[in-house]
Amino acid sequence: MPEGHTLHRLARLHRRRYAGTEVAVASPQGRFAAEAAVLDGQVLRDAEAYGKHLFHDYGEHGTVHVHLGLYGAFTEAPLPATPPVGQVRMRLVGRAHWTDLRGPTRCELLDEEQIDAIKARLGPDPLRRDARPDRAWERISRSRSSLAALLMDQSVLAGVGNVYRAEVLFRHGVAPMLPGRSLDRALWTEIWADLVGLMRAGVRTGRIDTVADEHLPEATGRAPRQDRHGGEVYVYRRTGQPCLVCGTPVEHAVLAARNLYWCPTCQPG
Incomplete structure (x- = not known):
């Protein structure tokens, strides 16, 4: 299972590549299709990590919560995007890069209250400046x-x-x-x-x-x-x-x- 530094690296990468611009969101596998339809074409405001959890913030449209678990992984590549390979839960396409998420334990669109509840269950994260x-x-x-x-x-x-x-x-x-x-x-x-x-x-x-x-x-x-x-x-x-x-x-x-x-x-x- 990826440890916390991996999620913080992903948050930094996704913030740099996708935040602040409209993104295309899809679910080739279909298990995230309804949520992807809500987010497709919206602006990804920010990406952050807390412990082993990754959050993609879309403002009033909600926040995508990802927990990779034992088998989840993102693959990253520059555009143009190639056809999906395997069970792609979520595809995110930005201005110059795209990423596919496969095999996560959690990939869900949540509201602010639900996100706060996840964070409240976690202890302090040594990689966060707000850690106590x-x-x-x-x-x-x-x-x-x-x-x-x-x-x-x-x-x-x-x-x-x-x-x-x-x-x-x-x-x-x-x-x-x-x-x-x-x-x-x-x-x-x-x-x-x-x-x-x-x-x-x-x-x-x-x-x-x-x-x-x-x-x-x-x-x-x-x-x-x-x-x-x-x-x-x-x-x-x-x-x-x-x-x-x-x-x-x-x-x-x-x-x-x-x-x-x-x-x-x-x-x-």
């Missing part, structure tokens, strides 16, 4: 749940997914099963600041890199990471491989149906 990390701390500091579970709870913290969860805990030497209420407030402040920096870098580069310069392949002589997700990471999807810091094999477990990775030496329980 104290809101997340209030939940974490009272919870018996593990930090690993809390960081993935979008009502606690919006936009953090499996990769950022595993990597930020490693970078701060925190055992993933530590109860939230056992976390030190100063350490939470450091974790939040680190998430802001890591996720902003992800927006800039389009990949998740969490490894310090001294642990990069160029510095250590090891082979670069070979993984479809890209990016240099410490523990994510490195089960059984030696920790880049101490050499201990990376551990793996399943928590709440999601894979969890950590180093038992660098993140002692």
